[in-house]
Amino acid sequence: MLRQTGKRLITAIPSLIGVIVVTFLLTRVLPGDTAAYFAGPAATPQAIAEVRAKLGLDQPLPKQFVRYVRDLAHGDFGTSLTTGQPVISDIASRLPASAELTLLGLVIAMAIAVPLGILAAVRQGSLIDHACRIVATAGVSLPVFFTGLLLVYAFYFLLGWAPAPLGRLDVFYTPPPQVTGFYLIDSLLARDLALFRACLAPLILPAATLAIFSLAPIARMTRAAMLSVLASDFVRTARANGLAPHRVIVTYAFRNAMLPVVTTLGMVFSFLLGANVLVEKVFAWPGIGSYAVEALIASDYAPVQGFVLTMAVLYVLLNLAIDLLYGVIDPRVRIEA
Amino acid sequence: MKRRDFLKSMTALAAGSALPTAPAIWSPAKAQARQETLLIVSESGPNNLDIHGVGTNVPGYEVSWNCYDRLISHEMKTVNGTPYYDRDKFKMELADDMAIGDMSVTFKLKKNAVFQDGTPVTAKDVKWSLDRAVSVGGFPTFQMGAGSLTKPEQFVVLDDRTIRIDFLRKDRLTIPDLAVIVPCVINSELVKKNATEKDPWGLEYTKQNTAGSGAYRVTNWTAGTQVVLERNDKWTGGPLPRVKRIVWRMVPSAGNRRALLERGDADISYDLPNKDFVELKDAGKLTIVSTPYSNGIQYIGMNVKNPPFDDPKVRQAVACAIPYQKIMDAVLFGLGRPLFGAPADYRTEAAWPQPHKFTTDIAKAKQLMAEAGHADGFETTLSFDLGFAGVNEPICVLTQESLAQIGIKTTINKVPGANWRTELNKKVMPLYTNVFSGWLDYPEYFFIWCYHGKNSIFNTMSYQSKAMDALIDGASVAAAEGDKAGYDKDVKGFVDLAYADMPRIPLYQPYVNVAMQKNVSGYQYWFHRRLDYRALVKG
Numbered sequence: 001m002l003r004q005t006g007k008r009l010i011t012a013i014p015s016l017i018g019v020i021v022v023t024f025l026l027t028r029v030l031p032g033d034t035a036a037y038f039a040g041p042a043a044t045p046q047a048i049a050e051v052r053a054k055l056g057l058d059q060p061l062p063k064q065f066v067r068y069v070r071d072l073a074h075g076d077f078g079t080s081l082t083t084g085q086p087v088i089s090d091i092a093s094r095l096p097a098s099a100e101l102t103l104l105g106l107v108i109a110m111a112i113a114v115p116l117g118i119l120a121a122v123r124q125g126s127l128i129d130h131a132c133r134i135v136a137t138a139g140v141s142l143p144v145f146f147t148g149l150l151l152v153y154a155f156y157f158l159l160g161w162a163p164a165p166l167g168r169l170d171v172f173y174t175p176p177p178q179v180t181g182f183y184l185i186d187s188l189l190a191r192d193l194a195l196f197r198a199c200l201a202p203l204i205l206p207a208a209t210l211a212i213f214s215l216a217p218i219a220r221m222t223r224a225a226m227l228s229v230l231a232s233d234f235v236r237t238a239r240a241n242g243l244a245p246h247r248v249i250v251t252y253a254f255r256n257a258m259l260p261v262v263t264t265l266g267m268v269f270s271f272l273l274g275a276n277v278l279v280e281k282v283f284a285w286p287g288i289g290s291y292a293v294e295a296l297i298a299s300d301y302a303p304v305q306g307f308v309l310t311m312a313v314l315y316v317l318l319n320l321a322i323d324l325l326y327g328v329i330d331p332r333v334r335i336e337a
Numbered sequence: 338m339k340r341r342d343f344l345k346s347m348t349a350l351a352a353g354s355a356l357p358t359a360p361a362i363w364s365p366a367k368a369q370a371r372q373e374t375l376l377i378v379s380e381s382g383p384n385n386l387d388i389h390g391v392g393t394n395v396p397g398y399e400v401s402w403n404c405y406d407r408l409i410s411h412e413m414k415t416v417n418g419t420p421y422y423d424r425d426k427f428k429m430e431l432a433d434d435m436a437i438g439d440m441s442v443t444f445k446l447k448k449n450a451v452f453q454d455g456t457p458v459t460a461k462d463v464k465w466s467l468d469r470a471v472s473v474g475g476f477p478t479f480q481m482g483a484g485s486l487t488k489p490e491q492f493v494v495l496d497d498r499t500i501r502i503d504f505l506r507k508d509r510l511t512i513p514d515l516a517v518i519v520p521c522v523i524n525s526e527l528v529k530k531n532a533t534e535k536d537p538w539g540l541e542y543t544k545q546n547t548a549g550s551g552a553y554r555v556t557n558w559t560a561g562t563q564v565v566l567e568r569n570d571k572w573t574g575g576p577l578p579r580v581k582r583i584v585w586r587m588v589p590s591a592g593n594r595r596a597l598l599e600r601g602d603a604d605i606s607y608d609l610p611n612k613d614f615v616e617l618k619d620a621g622k623l624t625i626v627s628t629p630y631s632n633g634i635q636y637i638g639m640n641v642k643n644p645p646f647d648d649p650k651v652r653q654a655v656a657c658a659i660p661y662q663k664i665m666d667a668v669l670f671g672l673g674r675p676l677f678g679a680p681a682d683y684r685t686e687a688a689w690p691q692p693h694k695f696t697t698d699i700a701k702a703k704q705l706m707a708e709a710g711h712a713d714g715f716e717t718t719l720s721f722d723l724g725f726a727g728v729n730e731p732i733c734v735l736t737q738e739s740l741a742q743i744g745i746k747t748t749i750n751k752v753p754g755a756n757w758r759t760e761l762n763k764k765v766m767p768l769y770t771n772v773f774s775g776w777l778d779y780p781e782y783f784f785i786w787c788y789h790g791k792n793s794i795f796n797t798m799s800y801q802s803k804a805m806d807a808l809i810d811g812a813s814v815a816a817a818e819g820d821k822a823g824y825d826k827d828v829k830g831f832v833d834l835a836y837a838d839m840p841r842i843p844l845y846q847p848y849v850n851v852a853m854q855k856n857v858s859g860y861q862y863w864f865h866r867r868l869d870y871r872a873l874v875k876g
Binding site: 036050051054080084085090152153156164166167282283284286290291297 | 370371374376378383384385390391392394474475476478479544545559560561562563584586587588589590592593596597599600602603724753754758759762794
């Protein structure tokens with residue numbers, strides 16, 4: 001297991017090098033002049049040149065690249081010009097915000113979608129199957145920002161049940177002392193239940209928005225996988241042997257249907273983590289997606305590079321975890337590095 | 338025991354055992370905190386707390402304005418019921434006395450002025466701060482230069498409390514330029530302690546920390562999320578502000594900013610779409626203040642270097658084909674001051690901005706096109722800055738439609754915000770809309786940047802005219818010498834010339850729109866168009 005993990009990690013190195021080179025070049029190719037943008041509204045060409053020199057953008061590309069790689073090796077991702085902070089600390093504070101939201105959304109989605117998918121497969125063609133189809137289609141066809149705005153409008157503006165969409169925490173609370181960066185966990189670690197509730201309240205609407213969106217792939221994948229497994233010989237044998245339906249479905253069928261579901265989960269998670277920009281925008285969530293997009297709009301290289309790199313590392317780790325999970329779920333599957 | 342009571346007692350128990358306990362939402366302490374705190378919501382926040390920093394953005398100016406003092410500031414007057422800074426009347430902020438001589442000005446500092454860490458403000462701090470502003474380069478240095486403040490030698494310390502500023506040349510803009518945001522006074526000892534060899538001016542320190550003597554100081558700044566400011570009770574620059582704490586949250590979605598205001602959760606927002614402002618105004622639940630930008634216009638510009646816009650006839654034809662009124666109604670919802678359609682007998686004033694006489698007149702535009710030899714029209718592109726797409730895009734679409742009627746086929750070119758300034762600098766866009774406004778509210782200031790032959794970045798049309806240059810230079814000299822008649826003549830002259838040649842077509846003067854709760858008062862309009870927390874009152 002350990003050797004396998006090590007081997008997998010080594011194969012990830014070329015892709016990381018590729019990501020570093022490509023992001024560096026891509027950000028340089030982007031239209032837009034960082035220096036002009038940051039020289040301010042009333043800059044003379046001379047002022048722009050001064051800013052450019054200060055940012056080191058007047059150097060030739062290979063030189064900039066060498067400097068960039070050297071800084072990376074020292075754990076220095078550079079400084080964001082839009083927030084003014086070191087990129088590494090920005091990412092460290094924003095990644096948990098996105099991860100907390102995405103994970104909660106995913107958990108909600110799973111809690112609904114997996115049973116729904118199983119039921120739809122078991123009772124194929126029944127009312128619940130149609131319900132599953134409708135929920136999935138509706139969830140995936142409503143754009144997230146629309147669902148988000150709709151939820152805000154209904155639950156905050158009209159009903160007043162949800163707290164104001166002002167980010168992770170109400171204005172009058174101070175965040176819990178940072179341990180994991182996940183407010184829910186940190187507030188529990190600080191044994192502060194009032195704060196835990198205050199942290200949970202603003203999470204519910206955005207997490208529900210994400211859940212509605214990610215219901216579809218999970219439910220559909222669960223249903224499809226279950227259908228093919230239910231049609232297989234060993235299920236028929238199990239049934240013929242008179243095992244309880246519950247046992248057949250959960251122990252025999254679902255375990256075998258889990259592989260594609262886990263794959264889908266991994267994909268949905270990594271996709272949501274980077275792509276929930278719109279939800280973050282709607283709920284003023286200080287997440288990593290909106291961070292990268294804002295940086296991109298301002299031609300701010302360092303955060304974009306930092307974002308892509310972090311995401312690449314996360315994807316590598318996530319894929320590794322999923323591959324390892326395969327082995328646990330189905331011992332027949334062994335990853336060949 | 339009832340279930341509800343049980344749950345309540347359990348919560349109380351849990352809250353009691355928790356360390357530390359956050360006050361519950363309904364507690365009196367909380368209500369008090371809400372009363373003393375002002376919640377501001379806006380789309381974006383600062384990227385630097387120091388206006389001298391590299392690439393400090395406009396929200397950063399707001400922090401600097403409220404956390405630092407300048408030697409002098411402006412008095413207030415009332416314009417249309419709104420307190421409005423008085424361009425011509427200065428009030429003392431850190432200074433106690435200002436003596437203007439022929440070629441210098443001398444300031445005496447307030448005796449009791451202290452920085453937020455308690456150290457007294459001395460003339461040495463003032464000199465260090467002004468030296469810094471003219472030396473760090475980029476925007477601050479440029480802005481100082483606009484008032485002929487360019488060399489550290491101009492700032493002379495006479496004694497601990499006295500500083501003399503020598504004039505480089507006679508320039509009417511020197512004194513006003515000392516009252517803008519840039520020449521703020523910084524705690525030099527504190528910053529020097531945190532400076533490094535690579536960063537002699539301590540820009541890294543002041544980026545994250547406020548080190549001034551101003552009315553507020555930043556106690557928490559989470560970039561892109563919030564800024565929290567607390568009142569400085571030792572402030573000597575004016576009467577103690579009424580609001581103790583300012584929480585400024587970034588809410589990217591305009592719809593949510595509006596919802597927060599309407600639900601009464603946020604106290605102030607000042608960047609909502611025009612349509613929202615009009616609807617909020619009609620609903621009457623909030624106080625809405627709209628004030629025209631000082632010295633600012635939205636315009637359609639044409640590159641006069643290249644055909645077909647090198648021909649004044651073509652430019653006048655375009656000026657006759659702009660759907661002015663439609664833009665006012667459908668894009669701005671009336672929130673702007675029209676700068677077109679002056680009556681035929683309108684006499685040019687020695688002021689800026691002022692309306693031109695063009696109106697939408699397609700027949701006349703067609704005739705002018707024919708006279709210019711373009712009866713069949715031509716094709717061109719119409720560019721705008723996506724950073725302000727909310728206003729720019731509908732303006733361009735309406736203009737495109739209208740220009741098509743006189744045979745000018747335009748393709749709309751959307752330029753991303755990051756790229757806009759680069760594109761302007763290249764000076765190749767044939768036709769575009771843009772906005773320009775100057776901090777210093779003087780006609781010649783606007784014209785030096787936008788029409789003068791020295792071709793600054795804001796002369797986006799690449800307009801060159803010897804006659805124009807002579808008039809602008811004449812006005813600057815006349816202003817410095819106090820020659821009122823000569824000044825008025827030159828200002829009227831350059832406005833007339835600009836409207837005869839029409840390299841850029843002014844559309845309107847945009848409004849600054851601020852929406853606030855009914856219990857919030859004290860909003861003041863400043864040349865920088867950002868909020869001055871010091872005058873705000875809640876309750």
